[in-house]
Structure formats: C-alpha cells, structure tokens
Amino acid sequence: MCGIIGIVSQNQVQSHLIDGLKRLEYRGYDSAGIATVQDNQIHRRRSAGKLINLQNLVESEPIQGQIGIGHTRWATHGAANTENAHPHSSREVAVVHNGIIENFSDLKKHLQEKGYTFQSDTDTEVIVYLITDYLHQGNDPLTAVQKTLTKLQGAFALAILFKDAPDTLIATRHGSPLVLGIKENELFVSSDAVAFAPWTQQVCYLEEGDLAVLNAGDCFSYELYDRDGHKVDRPLRRSQITGESVSKAEYSHYMLKEIFEQPTVLSDTLQSLLNLENQKVSLKDIDLNWKMLNRIQIIACGTSYYAGLVAKYWFEKWAGIAVDVEIASEFRYRSPVMSSNTLNILISQSGETIDTLAVLSQLKEHGHQVLALVNVPESSIARKADYVLQTLAGPEIGVASTKAFTSQLMVLACLCLKTGKERDVIKPDVYESLVQALVSLPGMISYVLQNSEIYQKLALGFTTARNCLYLGRGITYPIALEGALKLKEISYIHAEGYAAGELKHGPIALVDLTMPVVVLAPYDEWFEKTLSNLQEVIARGAQLLCLTDQKGEEKIRQQIKAGYSMEIVVFPQVDTFIEPILYTIPVQLLAYYIALLKGTDIDQPRNLAKSVTVE
Numbered sequence: 184m185c186g187i188i189g190i191v192s193q194n195q196v197q198s199h200l201i202d203g204l205k206r207l208e209y210r211g212y213d214s215a216g217i218a219t220v221q222d223n224q225i226h227r228r229r230s231a232g233k234l235i236n237l238q239n240l241v242e243s244e245p246i247q248g249q250i251g252i253g254h255t256r257w258a259t260h261g262a263a264n265t266e267n268a269h270p271h272s273s274r275e276v277a278v279v280h281n282g283i284i285e286n287f288s289d290l291k292k293h294l295q296e297k298g299y300t301f302q303s304d305t306d307t308e309v310i311v312y313l314i315t316d317y318l319h320q321g322n323d324p325l326t327a328v329q330k331t332l333t334k335l336q337g338a339f340a341l342a343i344l345f346k347d348a349p350d351t352l353i354a355t356r357h358g359s360p361l362v363l364g365i366k367e368n369e370l371f372v373s374s375d376a377v378a379f380a381p382w383t384q385q386v387c388y389l390e391e392g393d394l395a396v397l398n399a400g401d402c403f404s405y406e407l408y409d410r411d412g413h414k415v416d417r418p419l420r421r422s423q424i425t426g427e428s429v430s431k432a433e434y435s436h437y438m439l440k441e442i443f444e445q446p447t448v449l450s451d452t453l454q455s456l457l458n459l460e461n462q463k464v465s466l467k468d469i470d471l472n473w474k475m476l477n478r479i480q481i482i483a484c485g486t487s488y489y490a491g492l493v494a495k496y497w498f499e500k501w502a503g504i505a506v507d508v509e510i511a512s513e514f515r516y517r518s519p520v521m522s523s524n525t526l527n528i529l530i531s532q533s534g535e536t537i538d539t540l541a542v543l544s545q546l547k548e549h550g551h552q553v554l555a556l557v558n559v560p561e562s563s564i565a566r567k568a569d570y571v572l573q574t575l576a577g578p579e580i581g582v583a584s585t586k587a588f589t590s591q592l593m594v595l596a597c598l599c600l601k602t603g604k605e606r607d608v609i610k611p612d613v614y615e616s617l618v619q620a621l622v623s624l625p626g627m628i629s630y631v632l633q634n635s636e637i638y639q640k641l642a643l644g645f646t647t648a649r650n651c652l653y654l655g656r657g658i659t660y661p662i663a664l665e666g667a668l669k670l671k672e673i674s675y676i677h678a679e680g681y682a683a684g685e686l687k688h689g690p691i692a693l694v695d696l697t698m699p700v701v702v703l704a705p706y707d708e709w710f711e712k713t714l715s716n717l718q719e720v721i722a723r724g725a726q727l728l729c730l731t732d733q734k735g736e737e738k739i740r741q742q743i744k745a746g747y748s749m750e751i752v753v754f755p756q757v758d759t760f761i762e763p764i765l766y767t768i769p770v771q772l773l774a775y776y777i778a779l780l781k782g783t784d785i786d787q788p789r790n791l792a793k794s795v796t797v798e
C-alpha cells in the first residue's frame with residue numbers, strides 16, 4: 184500500500200526521491216508526489232496515476248532542495264486524483280502519511296471551525312493543519328508534532344517537513360512500519376528498506392510509537408524519542424536487502440524473476456531448517472511442548488491463507504493433529520472459542536498485514552502463544568510473536584506472491600515433520616523419505632521451469648476467456664484456489680478455485696465450450712475421484728487443461744473418449760507430500776503468460792497492494 188520516503192542530504196534530493204519511490208511502486212499505488220524545502224519555502228509536485236507522470240512533471244518543472252519527502256498513495260479517503268495525492272501541505276508544513284486517521288472527520292470539523300480550508304478529501308490533511316495550528320501557537324516543530332500525535336487515532340506513519348526548520352525532517356510510527364537508513368552525510372526514512380537499498384544497508388527500525396528527528400546542519404544526525412517522549416537508542420542493523428536483490432536482472436518482470444528464483448530460495452529455506460549432518464528438521468529456537476499440543480490454529484490473509492490450507496492437509500495426515508485455518512479479517516471480529524494446548528500460527532510474507540497483526544495483538548492480550556511465519560524478520564508481526572520462523576525468499580517485489588508462498592509451504596512442511604516426529608506420529612522411515620522428498624524439490628522445480636515455454640503456448644487458449652475454473656482434490660485443492668487467485672490478480676480474468684467434489688454443487692452450471700477448466704490431478708489417493716469430475720467437465724465440452732504425472736496421463740488417456748481434445752502437462756511422479764509445492768509452479772507460470780498476452784501490468788496489478796496495512 185502507500186509508501187513513504189524521506190531524505191536529508193548534502194545533495195539535491197529530487198532524483199533520489201523519485202528513485203526511492205520507484206522501488207516502492209511494487210507496494211501498489213495510484214498517485215504519487217514529492218516535496219522539498221528550499222529558501223524557506225515548501226515546494227511540491229504531485230501527479231495522479233503512475234510514477235512516470237510525476238517523473239515527467241518534475242522534468243518540466245523541477246524542484247530544488249536537499250531535504251525532501253515522497254509518497255506513493257493507494258487511495259482510501261478520496262479519489263486517486265492529484266488533489267488527494269501526497270504530500271499535503273500548508274504554507275508551513277508538508278506531510279506524507281501511510282495508514283488511516285480514524286477520527287479525522289471530528290478533527291476536520293474542529294479545524295474548519297478555526298478557519299482552516301481543506302484542499303482534499305483525505306484524512307491526511309487534518310495532520311497538516313493540526314501541526315500548523317500548534318506552530319502558530321509558538322511551539323517548535325518537535326512539540327507541534329508531539330501535540331498533534333496526541334489528537335490522532337488510528338494506525339499510521341508520517342514524515343514531515345517544515346518551512347521554517349529547513350534542516351529538519353520528523354518521522355513517526357504508530358502502527359505502520361518505518362525504517363531509517365543511515366549513511367555519512369545522508370539520512371533516509373522509509374516504510375520499507377527497499378526504497379534506499381542501493382544507497383545504504385545500515386538501518387534502524389523504529390519501534391511502535393517512536394519519533395525520529397533527522398537533522399542536516401553541520402553534521403548529519405538523528406534523535407529518537409519513544410512514545411512517552413523520552414530519548415532512546417535503537418539498534419543499528421545491516422539490512423539483507425541490497426540494490427541487486429531489488430533489480431529485475433534480465434527478466435521482463437519481477438514476477439517472472441521471482442518464479443525462477445524458487446529452486447534457490449526453497450533450497451535456502453530448507454537448509455536453514457535442516458540439520459545437515461543428520462538430515463533432521465531442527466527448529467532450535469522453538470521451545471514447545473509438542474506432545475501436549477492438541478490443536479493448531481493457522482490465521483492469515485490472501486495467499487498466506489492458502490499456505491495455511493495446504494498445511495492443514497499436512498498436519499492432519501503426517502502429524503496427527505487437528506488444524507483450523509482462519510482468515511484473519513474474519514477471525515478478529517468473531518468470538519472464537521480458544522482451547523489451551525493450541526499452537527497459533529500466523530502466516531504473513533510482509534509481516535505487516537493489518538488484520539493478521541490485529542489477530543496477533545488479540546491472541547497476545549489473552550495470553551496465547553503465537554508462532555509467526557514471515558519473510559521479513561524485522562516486521563511488526565515477527566517482532567511481536569513469541570516464536571518466529573523465517574522464509575528465506577528474499578524481497579518479493581511482484582505484488583502477486585510466488586516465491587514467498589512456496590517458501591511458506593517449505594517451512595510449514597518442515598514444521599509438520601517436526602511436529603509428527605516429536606509427537607511420535609510419523610514412522611521414522613516415512614519421516615526420512617519425506618525429508619528426502621523435500622530435498623529433491625528444488626531440482627524438480629528447476630525441471631518444470633526449464634520447460635516453461637509449454638505455458639506460453641497454453642496461455643494462447645486462455646486470452647479470450649472471461650471465466651476460468653481451477654479444480655483440485657485433497658492436497659491440491661488449495662493450489663487450485665491459489666492458481667485461480669494468481670490468474671484473477673494479474674490477468675483480470677474471473678477465475679474460481681473449487682474442490683473438485685464441489686463441482687456438481689454449483690460451478691458445473693457455468694461450464695460450457697467457452698470455459699477453460701484447469702484440473703490438478705496427480706496420480707494420488709484422490710486421483711480416481713478427480714477423474715470422474717474430469718469426465719463431467721468433458722461431457723459439457725469445456726476446454727480442459729490437465730496437470731498430472733505419467734501414471735495419471737495413462738489413466739486419463741485410457742478413459743477419455745477418442746476425439747476429445749484436451750491439453751495434458753506431465754510432471755515428475757512425486758510423493759503426495761510435496762505435490763502442493765510442485766503443482767504451484769505451473770499455475771504461477773500459466774497466470775504469468777496469460778497476463779503477458781493480455782498486456783496487463785503484471786508486477787503492479789490494478790487496485791492491488793503488496794502489503795495491506797489498512798483494513
């Protein structure tokens with residue numbers, strides 16, 4: 184969602200602000216803007232639509248200044264137009280804002296009564312006039328911001344410039360993340376270390392409620408204050424994100440690059456969890472009473488929720504434990520009946536999704552233990568959870584999650600094996616063979632990727648489709664859901680994932696000659712049943728794409744009536760345990776190549792955001 188960048192430098196900042204915003208584009212946005220202070224005046228440029236519009240604007244009307252803020256806005260309050268784009272400003276201050284000010288309408292009314300005139304429909308503008316009002320009352324910038332913060336309700340992050348304090352940038356975090364980047368003679372602040380990755384790896388994550396004052400002047404320095412206004416120190420860290428890790432390399436899209444990175448990141452993730460000497464899953468820091476566990480509750484959103492659905496099949500079958508999988512935005516407003524001896528697992532690639540974070544707070548308030556599975560170890564969810572397991576997917580820039588999803592699956596598979604072993608549910612030989620199956624996965628995925636041109640050809644059959652159905656049974660059912668989600672996210676073709684057994688309970692009414700149906704049918708314990716569903720689809724003349732293995736192909740060819748044409752893609756025969764990870768790759772590639780043919784904005788699909796930090 185929205186992205187913030189702030190820079191205090193000895194050089195002109197306009198071009199770095201735009202570069203930083205470019206690296207935040209992946210979060211999803213619909214307008215952008217920058218502001219600087221120069222000659223005791225605030226200068227501002229804003230544009231609706233993509234960043235290129237802002238770039239064109241600043242090329243023709245550049246702004247000067249060695250201190251500046253920038254923003255990519257994902258519209259919440261007010262349309263995605265130039266008036267509502269950030270920074271918002273008065274004569275005295277300019278503000279960029281992530282998140283939502285929940286009490287903005289009361290504040291706005293109060294400020295209007297005081298004579299302030301609002302230029303936009305945003306909630307952000309109340310912050311501008313509150314700070315301005317406190318400055319008018321004779322407060323210094325720090326006090327004006329601190330007093331303003333006491334009036335604001337909601338989850339947000341801010342970066343602020345002051346006309347009369349041209350060396351000072353103030354940033355503060357209340358529910359939305361912020362990180363400082365530190366370099367000699369240059370300081371950065373951003374919602375994401377990706378924004379300044381090419382310039383510095385030395386970072387400092389703000390804690391909840393922190394306020395940072397960045398100063399230029401004689402030397403570049405910063406001061407941090409906690410939520411009570413006390414000066415604090417926070418640790419400096421070295422960010423893993425480098426300029427290289429956020430480049431597209433030779434790929435046409437980040438999504439394609441990230442799909443092709445999967446063999447490496449899955450291997451890295453597995454190696455981080457396996458003791459290489461004895462090939463046993465070792466989760467050193469997770470000190471749980473595994474035998475006492477009687478239930479697992481997995482809570483997540485979007486693709487991460489689908490990873491949880493796969494885990495349900497794994498844990499029930501191989502660890503003998505009951506699993507509930509919950510959508511965070513529903514769970515947080517229900518009255519769930521919690522039992523002791525439940526392991527709560529929250530999954531979130533970003534570690535910042537607002538609903539998942541809210542569930543975490545609720546669970547902690549009620550004294551429940553939480554294990555978080557995240558891709559960003561410094562994220563809010565990771566920092567609040569009792570235990571953290573990390574996926575080593577590296578930065579994922581494409582909005583549609585690919586490598587983060589399969590890495591989540593890899594961690595959950597290992598956690599399942601560990602649970603099964605500790606609870607004496609899984610037989611040693613089965614355990615060994617499943618570990619070996621996981622070890623073999625990166626190689627198999629490489630094989631599937633080497634043959635990616637298959638999906639380019641198959642994609643041709645989908646471009647005119649208006650609807651598409653994905654079917655799976657058993658452990659591939661969640662992958663049918665994920666396949667449909669990928670397709671709708673990036674190609675804008677309406678797609679539904681269904682449990683194949685549910686076909687007759689509704690979706691079959693939609694099946695006709697124009698409807699492509701993708702069936703995930705490896706030759707496993709559910710295969711014969713899926714084959715019957717396949718027949719039902721064939722009987723209605725649908726365009727069928729069947730993803731299976733060699734045995735599955737033989738069976739399908741024996742049973743399907745001659746003359747019916749369907750596409751079959753054959754995968755290596757694998758243990759059922761790893762099927763969900765392997766069969767994710769073709770549905771990702773298919774969605775990618777269909778979207779490519781449709782000419783959509785694959786890395787930044789319309790209306791979507793990578794990190795959903797507002798409800």
Ligand code: G6P
Nearest residue numbers: 485486487531532533536584792
């Ligand atoms: C957004 C992203 C998805 C992601 C979901 C949950 O919708 O576009 O890719 O699956 O949020 O995000 P999380 O970071 O919690 O996994």
